[in-house]
Each structure stands twice: as structure tokens, then as C-alpha cells.
Amino acid sequence: MPGADVGRAVRTYLDHLGVERGLAANTLSSYRRDLRRYDAFLAEQGVERLDDVQEATVSAFLVRLREGDEEHPPLSATSAARTVVAVRGFHRFAVSDGLATHDPAAAVRPPTPTKRLPKALPLSDVEAILEAAGSAGTPLALRDRALLEVLYGTGARISEAVGLDVDDLDRVDGTVLLRGKGSKERLVPVGSYALAAVESYLTTGRPVLATGSAAARSAGALFLNSRGGRLSRQSAWAVLVKAAERAGVTRDVSPHTLRHSFATHLLDGGADIRVVQELLGHASVTTTQVYTLVTVESLREVFATAHPRARA
Structure with missing residues (x-):
């Protein structure tokens, strides 16, 4: 019947989730907790029937979740979003099951969780990881040191680094051609530390790896695995994690x-944020015109003065 009692509708919905949709016990418990809190909030507002719930009522509940009250601490954006999703599902079910004539929660959007950037490593930790990567002096260790020096020295994405070919690196000019998202290319300066590590790897390490069984399929690849094939993203990730462990860096590193x-x-070294965005390949509609004014020469100049491993 239209405009059903809120409490009874909540029980009907929970039965539907448990019996017809077969939700796991823990998931069902979360729904029950969230909807009981919603039911209590509506009762506090004097709302007893579903057709009396308005969009403003649901929005007010979201505000309450974020602000907290005497019985509940404020919820994070992630937790509040989970609760709002439960409320939206409840109202959607109520309309489809004939328990209500309208859906007041349809236009209420869950809060967007704040994106958390990983914390930057202190320079001492970065240097310790780089040293640990190449400490063994083997062909693989030379590759690992070169790989991590390139990652840190250019800000390349892991996919960009493992996708490099030998010809993408200009060791005379000190630049590397990176291919980013959407096949967009950018020319990035490479510091002397990274160039030295790559030179050592190309001279002593890569020729050994290039004799492996898979070498013919990856003849131009810069970073090779032990079989001579192109290094994968997963393997490159493992290189960094193992180097961090050997260096005694305890925080999560990726x-x-x-x-x-x-x-x-x-x-921190004084680089202009627009230059940093260009180096990272973070072009956007509003800043593209600014980026076109940033030349390779100016990138090289800023890189040389601001990056801690740009010069020996």
C-alpha cells in the first residue's frame, strides 16, 4: 500500500535482502545497522510514513551522518557514502514494491571520498632504496638500480618505464621519451644519476640478459627480465618492494x-607547479595552453636546479 509505515518497510526490505538476494550475514548486518539509524532519524523528525519523506529529509540525514550526534561520532565520507547507498536502495525498493509512490533519495548523492595521495618519501629513504637495489652488482641488480633511478628521476609511471625502448633514451641530450595515457608522448629530462645507472646497465647488465630465450621478442626493450623479455609491470613493482625491504624502509612503497x-x-626545490605537471604528463583542458609555453629547454633548466638527483 502506498505510504507504508517506515519501520515495517525497513523490515520488509531487510527480509528481501536476506532471503531473495541472499546477502552475506556481515553485509546484511551493515544494512540493518544503517537503516535502523535512518529509521530512528526519521522518527526524530516526526516522519512515520514513506510518502512523507522528502529529498530534503534524506539530505538532512546525510548532514547528520557527517556531523554526528550525541550517540554517534561523525562518519567519514566513505562510511557516510555506504549508509546513503543503503538508504537509496531502500527507497528504490519501496517504490518498486508498491510501498511508496515516490523516491526521495534518488537525487541525493553519496559524498565522494577524499583522494589520498601517497606520502612522499624523504630523500634519505629514496637514496637508501636506490642503493639497496643495485648493491649486488649483478646484471639484474644493475637493471633494478637503473629502473628505480629512472622512475624517481623522471616521475614516470610504472607502465611508461617498462614500456621504454633503448632508443627512447637520448644519453647525449639527457632526455627520455615517455608515452603516457592515451598514447600521449612527452620529453622529460633525465638526471646524471639516472643516466649513469642506465649507462652501467646497458654496458654490463643488459647484454647478459639479452641472451635469454625471450630476447628475440623484445630486442628493443630497455628493461629486460631474466629470460631476455620485456620486464612486466608486476615484476617492476616487485623490484621496488624488495629494494625497500633491503633498505629497511618500513612504510608502504609503490x-x-x-x-x-x-x-x-x-x-620543495622551488619548481613551478606548472612545470611539474608537464613533467608528470598531467595535462588538463584548463592548463593545456599554459603547457604549450613550457619548452624542453626550460624543463631541463628547472629540473637541473630543483631535482635532488639531477646533478652529481
């Missing part, structure tokens, strides 16, 4: 951590 550290250290 290739994006090095990319974020690259950007943070440049900004």
Missing part, C-alpha cells in the same frame, strides 16, 4: 610513491 616523491621534491 611505484606511484616514487612518482609522488619526484613531484614533491621538485616543488
Whole structure:
């Protein structure tokens, strides 16, 4: 019947979730907790029937979730979003099951969780990881050191680094051609530390790896695996994690951590944020015209003065 009692409708919906949709016990418990809190809020507002709930009522409930009350602490955006999703599902079910004539929650959007950037590593931690990567002096260790130096020295994404060919690196000019998202290319300066590590790898390490069984299929690849094939993203990730463990760096480290550290250290060194965005390949509609004014020469100049490993 239209305009059913809220409490009874909540029980009907929970039965539907448990019996017809077969939700797991923990998931069902979360729905029950969220909807009981919603039911209590509506009762506090004097709302007893579903057709009396308005969009403003649901929005007010979202505000209550974020602000908290005497019985509940404020919820994070993620937790509040989960509760709003439960409320939206409840009202959608109520309309489809004939328990209500309208859906007041349809236009109420869950809050967007704040994107958390990884914390930049201190320069000392980065240097310890780089040293640990190449400490063994084997062909694989030379590759690992070169790979991590390139990742930190250019801010490259892991996919961009493993996708490099030998010809993409201009060791005379000190630049590397990176191919980013959407096949967009950008020319990025490479510091002397990274160039030295790559030179050592190309001279001593890569020729050994290139004799593997898969070498013919990856003749031009810069970073090779032990069989001579192109290094994969997963293997490159493992290289960094193992180097961090050997260096005694206890915080979680990923290739994006090095990319974020690259950007943070440049900004700390006085680099203009527009230059850093260009180096990272973060072009946007509103800043594209600005980026076109940034030449390779100016990138090289800022990189050389701001990046901690740009010069020996």
C-alpha cells in the first residue's frame, strides 16, 4: 500500500535482502545497522510514513551522518557514502514494491571520498632504496638500480618505464621519451644519476640478459627480465618492494610513491607547479595552453636546479 509505515518497510526490505538476494550475514548486518539509524532519524523528525519523506529529509540525514550526534561520532565520507547507498536502495525498493509512490533519495548523492595521495618519501629513504637495489652488482641488480633511478628521476609511471625502448633514451641530450595515457608522448629530462645507472646497465647488465630465450621478442626493450623479455609491470613493482625491504624502509612503497616523491621534491626545490605537471604528463583542458609555453629547454633548466638527483 502506498505510504507504508517506515519501520515495517525497513523490515520488509531487510527480509528481501536476506532471503531473495541472499546477502552475506556481515553485509546484511551493515544494512540493518544503517537503516535502523535512518529509521530512528526519521522518527526524530516526526516522519512515520514513506510518502512523507522528502529529498530534503534524506539530505538532512546525510548532514547528520557527517556531523554526528550525541550517540554517534561523525562518519567519514566513505562510511557516510555506504549508509546513503543503503538508504537509496531502500527507497528504490519501496517504490518498486508498491510501498511508496515516490523516491526521495534518488537525487541525493553519496559524498565522494577524499583522494589520498601517497606520502612522499624523504630523500634519505629514496637514496637508501636506490642503493639497496643495485648493491649486488649483478646484471639484474644493475637493471633494478637503473629502473628505480629512472622512475624517481623522471616521475614516470610504472607502465611508461617498462614500456621504454633503448632508443627512447637520448644519453647525449639527457632526455627520455615517455608515452603516457592515451598514447600521449612527452620529453622529460633525465638526471646524471639516472643516466649513469642506465649507462652501467646497458654496458654490463643488459647484454647478459639479452641472451635469454625471450630476447628475440623484445630486442628493443630497455628493461629486460631474466629470460631476455620485456620486464612486466608486476615484476617492476616487485623490484621496488624488495629494494625497500633491503633498505629497511618500513612504510608502504609503490611505484606511484616514487612518482609522488619526484613531484614533491621538485616543488620543495622551488619548481613551478606548472612545470611539474608537464613533467608528470598531467595535462588538463584548463592548463593545456599554459603547457604549450613550457619548452624542453626550460624543463631541463628547472629540473637541473630543483631535482635532488639531477646533478652529481
